[in-house]
């Protein structure tokens with residue numbers, strides 16, 4: 001069984017309702033406890049790599065490119081991008097404790113969702 005399959009099996013076995021705050025708090029705590037973490041430059045570069053993998057997964061999923069030997073998943077790469085972005089945020093705001101960071105990030109996501117919904121409404125009117 002591959003690491004990916006094992007991770008998916010573990011997640012399925014532990015399946016419980018999860019909310020955004022719980023998930024973000026867990027990611028922030030783990031990244032801040034990681035003694036072998038990448039530097040901020042490394043994390044930012046890694047985010048670029050993950051973004052590239054997401055782009056490639058979208059190209060494969062939509063048939064824009066064909067990569068027969070490449071197992072790629074838009075869902076998986078989306079998760080990688082989100083995790084790296086949260087990791088970067090946790091590194092940039094060291095003066096905020098985990099709870100403060102998650103509260104501010106959650107508020108910002110809510111604010112951005114409202115803004116994003118307004119843009120979608122405007123797009124729908126055209």
Ligand SMILES: [Mg+2]
Nearest residue numbers: 050053077080
């Ligand atoms: Mg990836």
